Amino acid sequence: MTRKALLVATLGGALLMGCSPVQDLWSKASPPKTAPYAVSPSTASWTTPPAGYLKTGMNLDGALIVGPPPTPDSPRGKADQATFDATRKLVGTPAWDKAIADADLSGKHGFKSFSCAAGVTIGPEATPTLANLLLRMTDDAATLYQPAKAVFQRPRPPVGNTKPICVPREKWIETDGSYPSGHGLIGWSWALVISEVAPEHASAVLARGRAFGDSRVICGVHYQSDIEAGRYLGSAMVSRLHQDPAFLADLDKAKAEVAASRTNGAPKDCPAS
Incomplete structure (x- = not known):
């Protein structure tokens, strides 16, 4: 699938109505465990990513691209809230554990899950250029989603309640806007790039990118519409990166790395498909 086709598929299908994969999960979930629920490590343990490619900015207006979030009393806003409430049932399930792993943007868990999808x-050891490229993209992503968050200042789902979430209740929960989702942006943009260097596994990689964003809904720190807006911005960012010579040079190196790494076989300890 070409990059153009991927962008069209993302932008055309992101807001389709009906049951989402997240809804399918919580509709089948078991009741929460009575034991204390697990959460991800504090954000203080995260590492700062290397500087991004687009040091002078992307010349993209994230707020204009995604438009405002749904209002709380709109049908979409009510659906967002209902999904947050219902997905609290996923505490203690495998989906909750995956959400904890997906909360980490330092690369360790994300690289493992995308490795399994890409085969x-x-x-850093097997594909150092690709690993560094992906981490640099997280820095670029912040220059796109953070200004949009500042414009809309949508409160996150756990604000004003004590329902379980998969991350510690730190100050950023109250101060960092919910819309659009940075994780939704990063997960989808990583998937677009990895599907380009491993095109024979594109479908599985893109599904992993979707699930990476959906984990934030399961985690309880984003609404579903936050994630979908993040995917719009992820597509826009990858399109802009493909106009940057340094990114393109690293992308070519990454393709060669992936080809060489493939000779060592598929990643170990991947879950059964």
Whole structure:
């Protein structure tokens, strides 16, 4: 699938109505465990990503691209709230554990899950250029989603309640806007790039990118519409990166790394498909 086709598929299908994969999960979930629920490590343990490619900015207006979030009393806003409430049932399930792993943007867990989807080991040892490229993209992403968050200032789902979430209740929960989702942006943009260097596994990689964003709904720190807006911005960012010579040079190197890494076989300890 070409990059243009991927962008069209993303932008055309992101807001289709009906049951989402997240809704399918919580509709089948078991009741929460009575034991204390697990959460991800504090954000203080996260590492700062290397500087992004687009140091002078992307010349993209994230707020204009995604438009405002749904209002709380709109049908979409009510659906967002209902999904947050219902997905609290996922505490203690495998989906909750996956959401904890997906909360980490430092690369360790994300690289493992995308490696399994791509059928090739991705990481600083096997594919150093690709790993660094993906981390640099997280820095670029912030220059796109953070200004949009500041414009809309949508409160996150756990604000004003004590329902379980998969991350510690730190100050950023109250101060960092919910819309659009940075994780939704990053997960989808990573998937677009990895599907380009491992095109024979594009469908599985893109599904992993979708699930990476959906984990934030399961985690309880984003609404579903936050994630979908993030995917719009992820597509826009990858399109802009493909106009940057340094990114394109690293992308070519990454393709060669992936080809070489593939000779070592598929990643170990991947879940059964």
